[in-house]
Amino acid sequence: MTGDKRKWMIMDKEEIWGGEFIEETRSVKRSSLSDRTIRPIMRRVNSDSLPTIVLGLNDFDKVATEDGILYAEGWDDPDSVKILTEYLGNDVYVR
Numbered sequence: 001m002t003g004d005k006r007k008w009m010i011m012d013k014e015e016i017w018g019g020e021f022i023e024e025t026r027s028v029k030r031s032s033l034s035d036r037t038i039r040p041i042m043r044r045v046n047s048d049s050l051p052t053i054v055l056g057l058n059d060f061d062k063v064a065t066e067d068g069i070l071y072a073e074g075w076d077d078p079d080s081v082k083i084l085t086e087y088l089g090n091d092v093y094v095r
Helices: 078-086
Strands: 021-025 041-045 052-056 069-073
Touching: none
Parallel strands: none
Antiparallel strands: 021 041, 041 052, 052 069
């Protein structure tokens, strides 16, 4: 969820944790875009040097340009950083 609470998504943690997925769809139960399940393409690549996890409301190839990123770790893309300032940071909750 963005810090200003305008953009958010609800996913099962099993959709994210566990193994690699490279540009595969992941199930988002509800989000600020839709109260029905959507399946955007996301990325999680485990690497010794730089693990990368990108979770967003849009497909991976569009998240930075359409301000859809809700979580990005190890991704060196200057456009993705702007969400941290424009939307007052990000909050992640795991249950």
